[in-house]
Amino acid sequence: MSLNFRFAVVSDLHIALPHTIWHHPDRLHLVEVSIPVFEAILDHLSTLDLDFLLLPGDLTQHGEPDNHRWLAQRLAALPYPAYVIPGNHDVPTARSDGRSIGCTDFLHCYRQFGYQNSEQPYYTCELMPNVRLIGLNSNDFDAQGKQMGRLDAAQLIWLQQVLAEFKHDLILVMVHHNVVEHLPGQSRNPLGRRYMLDNAPTLLKMLQDAGVQLVFTGHLHVQDVACADGVYDITTGSLVSYPHPYRVLNLRTDDRGRRSLRIESERITSVPGWETLPHLSRELIGDRSQPFMLQLLTQPPLQLPQAEAKALVPALRYFWADIANGDAMFEFPQFPPRVRRYFERFSAINQDGQPHLIDNAVTLWLDD
DSSP: OOOOEEEEEOBOOOBOOGGGOOOOTTOOOOGGGHHHHHHHHHHHHTTSOOSEEEEOSOOBSSOOHHHHHHHHHHHHTSSSOEEEOOOTTTSSSSSOOSSSOOHHHHHHHTTTTTOTTOSSSOEEEEEETTEEEEEOOOEEEOTTOOEEEOOOHHHHHHHHHHHHHTTTSEEEEEOSSBSSOSSTTTTTSHHHHTTBOTTHHHHHHHHHHHTOOEEEEOSSOSOEEEEETTEEEEEOOBTTSTTOEEEEEEEEEOTTSOEEEEEEEEEOOOBTTBTTHHHHHHHHHHHHOHHHHHHHHHSTTTOOOHHHHHHHGGGGTTHHHHHHHSSOOOOOTTSOHHHHHHHHTTSSBOTTSOBOOOSSSEEEEEOO
16 A cells, blocks of 8 residues: 655653743753744744644643643644654652643643543554554653653553454554664663663553554653664654754655655754854753763663772763764774773764764564
């Protein structure tokens, strides 16, 4: 079946109206630019004849009702359909606490954007004939009310039924937390594991068995395309942090019936009042990366002594910014061999040690 369509992905918007902004001294996000950057993106997308827009979570700074209302109204004015799911910032508590909305409020606020016929925080809808979107909810809460990234049992049962019912459709899955590792050892490191689904292997197996190949995630704030067991996890960086990216994707069927997905990435480089936006946001990450890098060096697997770790931190000032930008290549010849090997394996290279630059621009050939 011949399928041809174009769509965009904008992730981790962290929309913050001026009166809602949290002035936290350690935050890495420039939420002050969330609205002008989003408007700049929409200006560009308006020229592209899109079929739809995907927004895989963290729509707001921290679930504030005013920010959710503003975004819902803005999306309703678009000339193409938009589909959303909640991120951890959108429903930080199971129920509304007055400052942030709860899950039920989210469904009502975004009923035009995927949740029209559902009383549950996950949904499926037909994007066009033989193309279906599944929007999952990866926000769960334990008995103490602590938030975690997990698909609950009821959602997994529902998903199995949907995958079976629509097995002949091309299915796109959208979920906030990562399903596939985007960083070496991500699922085993406490600093990286919190960005992944707790039950990612379960979901991955279900998708693989159903022949689903395309998953769109956010949360990690990096540009990365990763694949495991035939499933591509395409994660998109944040609108409010370096490099302020978004993606435009074209799915095409060639004259031999082969399907491909062309991924292109764009960046916002300037908005009024922020004429050197990427430079400022890159420096912000650099300025505030020391505690994170110190943890990375002193915790397993490296477990360096504090003094040795502190001596290496300055050389890692832009390490996370470069990862966020995608297609990073690292060389640390001045590091001890074991530490050098650890950090250089974050480079975008294949198993043969050759550059493998697929995070920002790539064509994926899909099974029919």
